Amino acid sequence: MLDTISTRSKVALVSGLMLVPITIGVSGYMLIEQASFLDALFMTITTVATVGYGEVFPLSSAGRIFTIFLIIGNLGIFAYSLSLITRFLVEGNFFEQIRRRRMKDKIKNLKQHVIVCGFGRNGQAACDMLQKHQIPFVILESKKELLELYLGREYVFYLNEDATKDESLLNAGIEHARGLITTLPNDADNVFVALTARGLNTKLTIISRASNGSSFTKLKRAGADNVIMPDTIGGAHMASLIVRPDVNEFVDILSGQAGADVQLEEFSYARLKKNLVGVNIVDLNIRKLSGANVIGLKKGDGSYIVNPNINMELEPDMKLIILGNSSQMETLKSLID
Template sequence: MKRFSELYKRIAILTLAIFIFIIFGTIGFTHSEGLNLLDAIWYSVMTLTTVGFQVPNNFSDEGKVITIFLMLFGVGAVLYGLTALSLEIFSGNIGKEYKFNLIKKRMKNLENHIIICGFGRNGRQAARKLILHKKPFVIIDKKPLENRDDEFADTIFIHGNAIEDDILKQAGIEKASGIIASLPSDADNLFIVISSKELNPKIKVISRASNSNTIKKLKTAGAENVIMPDKIGGEHMASLLITPDLVEFIDSIVLEGTKKINVLEIYTDKLPTQFIGKKIEDLSILPKTGCKIVGYKDSVGEYLINPDESKIIEENCCIFALGQPHQIEELQKIYPQD
């Protein structure tokens, strides 16, 4: 990264050196030979690039001295500068530097975002869900994402190893609200959990696990939730045989996240303060949007299914609303959660 941070400085120095010799030759030939500006520039460039078509008639001694100086010192410097600039362009370093600076610019004002560590199958599924819910996120992966799909064309991607603190800092770990550790190695995910909590104690960490023996270690390290994709997949397949219609119905609500949103979480600490201590019915969610309140999570983490509208709204709780996509959109406008 240090090389790319100094690339523009290097290019500026090389370009400046080229122009200094061109300007020196132009001024010299204008003064000594009486050439007009364009002819003086043309002869300076011709000398510095060793093209050398012909010498102007009645060339003065002063002009010859200037030409000798340009040949001895300028030609080497200019040819080296042009070669170095060409290498930077054709090697793709300038393009990489541009992308790197673009990421830095976008990261500057990014906060309360999600960091996805590892962009395999699970990482891509998480990214699609975040895009659906319009949540800002940053992807970290060791493999370059040169040929990314169109659906991820505008995502912020950082090429690097997520277990390194510098890479996590580059992804804005200090200002992030959550991180998803979806690397294939449980050891690497454990390292990410520990590093994330050290860099940002308030961040919420969701980790993937391949071995059930590491779940306890990941939670001890600070992960709020640990997911075993293989286990969930097996249980889901079994449920499709036992209660197929129920599972498919729930999937259509929660998991069919590529086109629509049917459930919304309303955090009470993001509601207007006048609603704290009031009843759920005072929110007027059903008459205003058509959405129905289907769940309530209290401050200690207990869930209440289908709460009564007389339920008192408390601080640090969460209300779950169910509705059709257009109803959820209307609810988001009335009670935004961002």
């Protein structure tokens, strides 16, 4: 039964148990011995604590009988309270509460981070990719054993909480987040998370996992911007490795999955500095300045242009898809930022 009591309730229970004999003792000594409040309190504390300081004032026979019952009654209460306190400390609840509070304080300072709901295989893969690109993220996972991989890492933020609860998403800083990835094993839970997250932050980019094809439409209606079906993608990828093995291996290299020093990044055209702004791709001079290449464009209406003509006119609402190695990307970022 004790395991079902919350930490706050345990603290209240211990405090109440300790207060009961003190209240009875002070009241008894004041009524029986006509003692002052301070003398009665001091006598009660020395009695229930069994420190043996002696009588603060002479006790009558009634006072001594009262003291005997106060000591006997307090022994059980004191022993039970001590066991609760010891269990609270030994099980790590006290230190866990301190760690959780510190973690929440750190998360409050995050801006433009990503919330990852669920830390199974898909969640771990998403976190590894985010960490590789140095994008801050917060993990929400209700099963503590799944978080053991990241426990103790100061640069990773995590909460051992249920992602389907509004309070958990708020604790993870959803109001200031840039995106949310929900990889919970149950599609219904992912739908609920997407729906709740969209209500808490209308500008949030939401990516959801789906196990069944029937959940795709539900997740989109709930507010998910993209829905990923890992099993379907995995099967299609395995088949494509038979049909077009070299092409797919090359795509894996471009996506960074093969471990090569290759990065694909997107840059807003409006983000470029004045010395980079031009009327077309060739005028940007990105290849000469950084060594990276523009391999695609995303237009304002959401459509894409693959391998755009270098003389194509650019628009302020366009995004540039750029390919290069880590050194080239750092050079480009330094020119932009």
